[in-house]
Structures are given as structure tokens and as C-alpha cells.
Amino acid sequence: MPPIIQAERLTKRYGIHRGITEVDLEVREGEVFGFLGPNGAGKTTTIRILLDLIRPTSGTARVFGVLSSGDPVAIHRRIGYLPGEFTLYDRLTGSETIEYFANLRGGLDRAYSKRLIERLDLDPSRRFSEYSKGNKQKVGLICALQHRPDLLILDEPTAGLDPLVQQTFNEILFEAKEEGRTTFLSSHIISEVERTCDRVAIIRAGRIVRLDTVGALREMAAHEVELRFGEAVPMALFADVPGVTNLVQEGRMVRMLVTGPIAPVVRLAAQRDLVDFVSREPTLEEVFLAEYETSGRAAASASPVEPAAGL
């Protein structure tokens, strides 16, 4: 089955400023794909290329197998898009705004848009300019969802939403997934991505640095292991085990971080008077932060060092 989104060596430069560099991505049909990265990493640039709002400096982007700059209208017909930052028409009411964007897609499914309005708890009679940030976001979400698109492209979709509405939004995403529709969700809220996404790409400084399932990313990260023994055990015992780092000994307790398979540590500990064993799986947030720390250090070490004064 061809991917819904396929980016190959996608690069965008804004004059001397970096946009994205050689981004490779594949989003499969029916999955919820998370696109994680801090502010300015290149998430919105990638999305805007997929929608042909901007054109790549090099590389290609295909959505539904169609080149994004080749036939954008064919792509737009099947997508629902919520930008990260947007403002709509101050003088239109919420319902007028929703109707306008439905009309631009051929017509309004009143029953479905009414259901979305009720579920997201929006008062559609007020003017857009009178809405709070969260309510503006709800209008944007309804505009993106109301035509049941095959692909949802959502840039920071829950920004400004209260927890109850966020929960409703997650339910809507799961329903879309059950119906076989695809979601491309850009966010820097890691818990949101962890909760809703099947696979995640992490982008840093315009480059994809990790792309895998949420589970695999967790696996790749270090487990926090705590071993409690009946007697004091030298921590040097574990120092040579592959993947073990950050060893700490506190009396009869040994703490460590284990990257990769945990079985060698368990086998070694079982040969001693092991009283208790605790292993905590890392959250995606920890994976994300670890990835950024690693990449940051790598970038720093790769940077040329300025000579000291006087040399």
C-alpha cells in the first residue's frame, strides 16, 4: 500500500535562514503520525510544503501519491488542515465561518458539523473576534474535521483547549483512526503525541533525528533500574554489562540506567541476594529530552572551538 505522505530529501531554505534539510518521511494509511520538535525545528515548514503553501528548495513531497506542487487541489480535496497559528474573519460568527469553509469544499454537512459543535462545546453564534483563544481553536478544528477528510494535518491542535475538550479531541482522533483515516499531528506536547500516535518522527534543527513507533522509541531509551539486595553488593559488578550507565550505590541498593536488553543485568543480580527489582520504562518525554541532549552535545562537539585569547 503506497504511503499517504512521502517526503524524500525535502529541503527548504529561506534565503540564508534554515528551514528544513533533507527530510525523509513516510506516513502510512490509517495511522496517527506524530511530528515532534521544539519551536523553530521545522515542523510548520514541512507541513506547509506538503500543502503546497510553500515550495521546496529541493527534494519532493507526495501526498496520496500526488506531487504536492503538481496538483495541490487534488490533495486539498482530501485533507483537513489546522494551522498552528491562524486567525479567521473577525466579522463572521462561528457558524458562518464553519459554513464558509464547508462551502469552499462543496457544501455543508449540517448534521455532522452540528455534532462537532456540540461535542467541542462551541457557541457558534458569536463573532470570531469575540472568541477566546480556545474557542477560536475549536472553530479551526471543526473547519478541518467537518468534511471527514482522508488525511488530517494538525499543527498544535490542542493549543488553548481545556482538558475536557482535549479529551474529546482525542476521542475524535481515535474515531478517525477507526474509520481508516490518517492523521499527521505536529506538536511539541509530548504527552499528547504519546497518547495518540502510532509512530513518531523527531525533528531537530530542520533534520529528522528519530523516526519509529512510540514503543520502539521507548525501547531505545534507557530504563531506570533499581536493585535492592540483602547484603551490600559492589556496583562494579554491573559496570561491564553492555548498556549500563549512571551507576549509583546507596548502601544495599544499586541504581543504574540500562539501554537495550535488560536480561544480562537481571541474570547477574539473580546470582546475588536480590530482595527487590524495580524497572521503570521511560516516557516519550524522557526519550525526547535524551535525544535532544545527545544531539545537542554532538552538535556542540562538532562545532569549531574558538582559539583561546593570546594563542
Place this chain on the structure above:
Amino acid sequence: MSATVTTAPSGATIHRPSTRARLMGLGSVFGKAVRDSRGTALALGILFAVIVVLTTSQIVAEFDTAAKRALMAAQLSALPAVFQGMLGEPIGIERLGGFISWRILNILPVMYGIWSIVALSGTLAGELARGSLDVVASTPVARRRLALEKVGAYLVAVAVTILILGVWTYVAANAFASLPGDEVSAGAVAGHMVLLYLMVLAPGAAAFAVAPFLGRGGAVGVGALVLFGGFVVSSYASTVSVFRSVEGASYFHMTAAHRPLAGAWDWPSVGLLAAIVGALLLVGIEVFARRDLLVPSGNRLPVPRVRLWVLGPFSRGLGERFPAALSWGALLGLFGLVIGSSSDEFVAAIAQIPQMVEMVQRIFPDADILSTGGFLQLAFFQEGIIILGLAAAFFVGGWASDEGERRLEVVLGTPIGRAAWALRSAASVQAAIAITVAVLAVALAAGTMIQGDDPLRPVIGVAVLGLYGMALAGIGLAVGGLVRPSLAGPVTLILGLGFYLWDLVGTILEWPSEILDIALNRHLGRPMIGEYDEAGMLLLGAIAVGGVILCAAGMRRRDIGR
């Protein structure tokens, strides 16, 4: 609003937009754009239709015999171009159609041209800057079609305005016709309206073509240059030799011989203008379709990034408006420099006609009109009044956007009181106008010094213009502070243009001076020739300062973010 109901493959019932909604509602990009501009289109059409009807009735009453008409036509036609100034060459003004064309319709492309620039520069670039265009462009409406529908809607809006004007011009000319030859044919009105239609669109089309490259601000500047540059060059080409070499580029000059209401036809020039307007619009559409949807940057004047601009509300406000203040000053200053350095030519031309000198001295007794200052009073001051009004509206609009775009809430989250912010930020608006005027004064002084004349009076004259701009801004700021920010810019703009029109129409209709004097621009004296209206200047100063104080008082009381 929705008419057709169909069933989608999913089983959902889809309500398709009705034809009416597609044409003038929320059924399409075109429909929404027509819906958004219909109020302005109707208001502008009715406003000038009323002026045409009132002026026509007055002229017929005042010049009720062929002899009176012929005398009036002879006197007006004898005036040198500088006195005819903004109204252009009088063609066939002894007949009603010709007079309406000369006195009212010749100025209309300037007034409506401002609307055209504002609308066409912002229809895509403005929406892009606001952030709504991304959502629209992600729907299945191709970019080329999106731009085409937006432009098409504006073409319809202008057509409605011109249609209203045309119908009432036809009705007024034929209803009040009292002498042979006064009646005008529907064909003549239509021919004239086609020209007006294209002239209204021309500066907006130029702004539209460059907006994808320069953004809205730069596009407005280009549109204003095309409009005012073309108008001034055409108006004063016979007096200022520099203008003669470039008058061919002015669309006012290009189409000056096409005045069907006066019995003069020149369709080839109209065809050429139509081709230019069409080409500019197509360039704008095509460029929009091909370029990245990004807000252009780097088109402002390079202003040093100094800490001075972030010291507080006054310096921030001034820093925000400083590049524009320099631009406005440079634009108007260039015009002043050319006019100022051409005064000798004018004086020499007038001096060769003793009857003309006699007539000028009758109009301006005790004034040295045959001087640089006199020439500037005639050829520069009136245009200065309009452009300073526009600049004031621009700066006040920028000030109001602090609240409209919610930056003010962040500022007021710091330990600064509302009144203190209002006083300082409003003062920055007045300071921006002062900078505009200072740049203009330098250019004008240079122009007069080239002639070996004393620059003092022209500089004082420019200062009076600045005071007028500040008074207009004061009113706008007061309205913004007392009522709501969204009204501040429009009120300033309406007053700037309204006072000018009030004076123009009131003088034609011979309104009593108490009524005419409502227009603030009647209290400026003739400072370029040393005639000062001290009371008027005090009044302007009081309005400028009082407006800032009222603004602060209003901001203390009302809700923020309205």
C-alpha cells in the same frame, strides 16, 4: 443560504451553497469578497452621486443663461494650468456635461483610487499577514482561482459604485438641463464611466501586482506613487518642466482627451489603459499562484536597531512608525523639491501675461504671489492637505492596531498605567507626523534655496500642514481612546478626505461661511505667502493636544480590547 441538497458517498446529506450565496454570500471566495465590499461600494457610489446631483442643480441655477455660461467657461479656460491645478484642462465646460466632468468627475479617480489601493493591496497580502489565507489556500480552491475570485469580486464592487454614479449623473444632467446642449446621452455617460472605472482600478492594480513581493505596506506605497505621482505630474506638467519629460507615464495624462460627457472621445487611450490594468492584475494573480505563501520581509527602510526604540511606549511607538514617517516625508518631499525648484519658470510664465498678474493680484491682494512661496501655496499646499490627512490616518491606524492585535494587553500587564501608555503612545503618533513634516520641510527648503529664495515661509507653511495633520490625528486618537480603536484610523481618514470634499463642494454650492468653516482645512491661512490664520493655528494645536489628552482619559475608563 444553502440550496441544493445531495447525498455524499458516506451517506451524509451535503447542503450545497445556493447561487445567491456563491455570488454574494458565503458560498465561494468570490461571494464572500463581494459580501465584504458591498457596503463600501454602495456608500462611495451614493456619496459621489449626491455630490453630482447637488453640484448640477447649483450650476444650473447660477448660470442660467448661455451668456453667463460662456463667460464662466472663458474665464476658467484662461487660467494657466497651475490655477486649474487638480481639475485638469476644462473641456466643453459651457455645457452641463462638460462642467460635471471637469468639476467633479476629474477628481474622482483620486478619491476612489485610494479605496482601490487599500482594497487590492490587502485582498491577498493583508489576509496572508493576518494568517487566514493558509486555511483558505488549503481548501480545494486552486491559488490562481482564489486570486481570480478575489480580484473579480473587487472588479464587481467598483462596477457597482461606478454604475450608481453613472445612473445619477445621467439623471441629474438630463433632469436639470436648461440650455441647448445640456442633455447628455446614455452612451456619453457610459463612455465616461468606463474611463472612470479603469482609472479607479489603475493604482490598485499596480499595488496588487507588487504585493506578493513587497507585502501590503510596500504595495500601498507603490500604489500611492502611481496615483499621486501620475496625478501631480499630469496636473503640473505644463508648469513644471521636469514633469513634462515624464508625463507620458501618467495614466491621467494618457487619458486626458477622453471626456465623453464633454463631447471629447479618445477610445485608443482608454483601450491602452484597460490593457495595462488587465496586465497588472494578471501579473498579480500569476505571481500569487507561483510564489511561496510567505509574508515578504525586508521591504522597509533599514532603520538602525537601537535600544532607543525600546525605552518605553513613546520610543516603541515612534520606532514602529519611524520608517513610514521617513517614507511619507520623502514621498511628499520629492514632490515639494520639484515644485519648489520650478517656481522661477512659473513666475516667468505669469509675468509675461499682465492681465494674468492683475487677476492674480485681485485674488490674492497684498500677497507676493509672484514668488516661490506664492507658487507653492497654489501648486503644493492643496495636495499637501490631502496627503498629510492620509499620513495621519495611517499613523493613527497603526497606533490602534496595538489594541486591536492585543499587544496592548501584554504592555498593560507591566506596571504602566493605561493613561500613561495612551499619552506616550499617542504622542509618538504626533511625533511621527512631525518627522514626516521635518523631512518634507528639508526637501522644500532645498527646492526654494535652489531658486535663491528665502526658505523660511515655505518651512512655516509645511509646519502649518503638519499642525493640520496632527489635529486630524488628535481627533482620531480621541475617538480611539474614548470609543474603540477600530474607529480611530477610519475616522481620521474620513475627516481628512471629508474636510477637503466639504470645502470643494461647499465652495461650488456657495454654502454660508459658517457651514464651510466646519472644514478644518479652511483654518490654515495661506502660510506659504505669509498669510497666517493665528486663531486657526491655535485651534489646530488645541485639537492636536486635546485629542491626545481625551484619548488618555478615554483609555482610563473604557474596557481594553474592544
